[in-house]
Amino acid sequence: MERFQCFLYSRLTALLLTSSIVSTGKKIAYDEKRKEISEIKSFAIVKEFFSKIRGKIFKGELVLFNFLNRIIKRVLRYGKKSTKRGEKSTYLIIENVRIYESELVNIAI
Numbered sequence: 001m002e003r004f005q006c007f008l009y010s011r012l013t014a015l016l017l018t019s020s021i022v023s024t025g026k027k028i029a030y031d032e033k034r035k036e037i038s039e040i041k042s043f044a045i046v047k048e049f050f051s052k053i054r055g056k057i058f059k060g061e062l063v064l065f066n067f068l069n070r071i072i073k074r075v076l077r078y079g080k081k082s083t084k085r086g087e088k089s090t091y092l093i094i095e096n097v098r099i100y101e102s103e104l105v106n107i108a109i
Contacts, residue, residue: 021046025075041080042079
C-alpha cells in the first residue's frame with residue numbers, strides 16, 4: 001500500500017509541476033506575443049526535461065531558475081498551437097467579444 005501511495009504522490013507532484021510550467025508558458029506567450037500554446041505539445045516538451053529537473057531542484061535557486069527559464073523558452077518556441085485555415089483561435093474569439101462588449105457599453109452610455 002505504501003509503495004502505491006508513493007507512486008501516486010510522485011505522479012501527482014509531477015503533474016502539478018508540469019501544469020504550472022505549461023500555464024506559465026501560456027501566459028507569457030499570450031502576454032508578450034499574443035500567441036497560443038498547445039497544452040499537449042507543451043506537456044511533451046516539459047516531460048523531456050523531467051529527468052533533469054530532479055537533479056536541478058536541490059542545486060540552488062539560480063540553477064533552477066535558469067533551467068526553468070530554458071524549459072519555458074523551449075515551450076514558447078516549439079509548443080505553438082497550429083492554426084487551421086478558416087478557424088479562429090480561442091484568444092481571438094475572446095478578444096472580439098471584449099471589443100464588442102466595449103462598443104455596447106459606449107452605445108448604452
